[in-house]
Amino acid sequence: MASEALTELAKRRGFFFGSNGAYGGTAGFYTFGPQGAALKRNVEDAWRDRFTLQEGNREIEAPTVMPEAVFEASGHLDTFDDMLVECSECGSSHRADHLVEAVTDIEDAEALPGEEVEALIADNDIACPTCGASLAGEPVEDFNLMFATDIGPGDAQPGYLRPETAQGIFVEFPRLKEYARGNLPFGITQIGPAYRNEISPRGGLLRLREFTQAELEQFIDPESDEPPLDRVRDVSVRLYPATEQEAADGEYLDTTIGEAVDDGVIGSPWVGYYLGVAQEWYERVGVDTDRFRFRQHLAGERAHYAADCWDAESEVDGDWIEIAGFAYRGDYDLSKHDAYGDDSFTVFKRYDEPKTVERATVDPDMSVLGPEFGGDAAAVAEALATLAERDPDAFDGETVEVTVGEGDDAETHEVDADVANFSVAEATENGEHITPHVVEPSFGVGRTVQTLLAHAYETDEVDGEERTFLSLAPEVAPQDAAVFPLVTNDDRLTALADEVAADLRAAGL
Structure with a gap:
């Protein structure tokens, strides 16, 4: 089916339509109508049932505005960019990688360096979609996608609308781990809005600014926690690994989750587990599995935090669109927030039995360090303690060198070993603090809604006339039942229909 037909159907039947039409519309923002809001809510409830309730996870709801420090720690300030090219003739802005994909056989131009995309625009003489002027020679630049705002009046604190719900979970980890009693693994889910200042919103619900x-953020101990893979081992999936994408004659791999994990096609058993869960869930809500696949990210397109990543993709109107991502984020997020924040983002892992270990310590003589190093004395003492843990052999000589400060402000100091009071003593340890790793299934609800509508869109012929209808799965269909009196001019039948409808509503339909 043509996307225009689906968009028209969605508008006419009250599924979704462009927002702010009375004021000319605003690109990248859509309103869900009565049918669409009900469909979207049912999709969310089905997701909540499978990924929160059935998995034994817990759900939170975090603010959508967060301070700048959060995104400095997460890396979004530096790396959350798309490639922008501006037309010098009309001033319009476009996603440079999308323009390249539209006129070449390259499917994932966002994985290419900006200089290469710039060269491809010139080599293919790509024109501005708005005015037709050539874009050859126009610079391709990185454009950060976050919406900036001020928190409070006056000397306000800088903040941003969250570009993903995940950070709202990560920053609350110190408290969330208490609710889990410090035990791994545990999972936290969240359903809510995110915001990205897209360069060129397009495709209905596929690329929005809101x-x-x-x-789901699944927190695990990478050394000991294993997923319940047997639950999905026999689930059939269609995979498109990176190696096949890069091959001249690359093909899909039709296999099972168990075989893909055992053969190393899917590197992480946890990612494999959630691919299997997602496959079953998408079938449950009505995605056409003949138009569905899991595609592995190429190295150049992986998010800055992802060690490995797969996308769930659906075919809509001849194009493959991403509708979910499955990333092994490692300890990137929690380590970053642990370094930048004031709380601890680790958990205490208790040993099966206490261990006796040798522990190197220092007890610096501050009566000597103070006069010698002045304001740097405390920093020197801390550096000595860190060095003792990292490299005890450094204290074998008569003096010890430590560096205080970073970058241009770094300064090296020499301390007499006797002043450091280095020693090694036996200690009993009951456990250790570890930074959990994170596995993240992330679903686009709007993209799922558009996929369901596209895959449910059908036509047939009745008495020589073509009709269009949606064959939605009952669990997500916006209407559960309808009551129609045989005739509308009979008050008795109308009253009876109203009574039946009221009974159905009272029953939760």
Whole structure:
């Protein structure tokens, strides 16, 4: 089906339509109508049932505005960019990688360096979609996608609308781990809006500036926690690994989750587990599995935090669109927030039995360090303690060198070993603090809604006339039942129909 037909159907039947039409519309923002809001809510409830309730996870709801420090720690300030090219003739802005994909056989131009995309624009003489002027020679630049705002009046604190719901979970980890009693693994879910200042919104619900995500952050001990893989071992999936994408004659791999994990096609058993869960869930809500696949990210397109990443993709109107991502984020997020924040983002892992270990310590003589190093004395003492843990052999000589400060402000000091009072003593340890790793299934709710509508869109012929209808799965269909009196001019039948409808509503339909 043509996307125009679906968009027209969605508008006419009250599923979704462009927002702010009375004021000329605003690109990248859509309103869900009565049918669409009900469909979207049912998709969210089905996701909540499978990924929160059935998995034994817990759901939170965090603010959508967060301070700048959060995104400095997470890396979004430096790396959350898309490639922008501006037309010098009309001033319009475009996603440079999308323009390249539209006129070449390259499917993932965002994985290419900006200089290469710039060269491809010139080599293919790509024109501005708005005015037709050539874009050859126009610079391709990085454009940060976050919406900036001020928190409070006057000397306000800088903040941003969250570009993903995940950070709202990560920053609350110190408290969330208490609710889990410090035991791994545990999962936290969140369904809510996210915001990205897209360069060129397009495709209905596929690329919006405000959209809804449903995300799960699974916190695990990478050394000991294993997923319940047997639950999905026999689930059939269609995979498109990176190696096949890069091959001249690359093909899909039709296999099972168990075989893909055992053969190393899917590197992480946890990612494999959630691919299997997602496959079953998408079938449950009505995605056409003949138009569905899991595609592995190429190295150049992986998010800055992802060690490995797969996308769930659906075919809509001849194009493959991403509708969910499955990333092994490692300890990136929690380590970053642990370094930048004031709380601890680790958990205490208790040993099966206490261990006796040798521990190197220092007890610096501050009566000597103070006069010698002045304001740096405390920093020197801390550096000595860190060095003792990292490299005890450094204290074998008569003096010890430590560096205080970073970058241009770094300064090296020499301390007499006797002043450091280095020693090694036996200690009993009951456990250790570890930084959990994170596995993240992240679903685009709007993209799922558009996929369901596209895959449910059908036509047939009745008495020589073509009709269009949606064959939605009952669990997500916006209407559960309808009551129609045989005739509308009979008050008795109308009253009876109203009574039946009221009974159905009272029953939760």
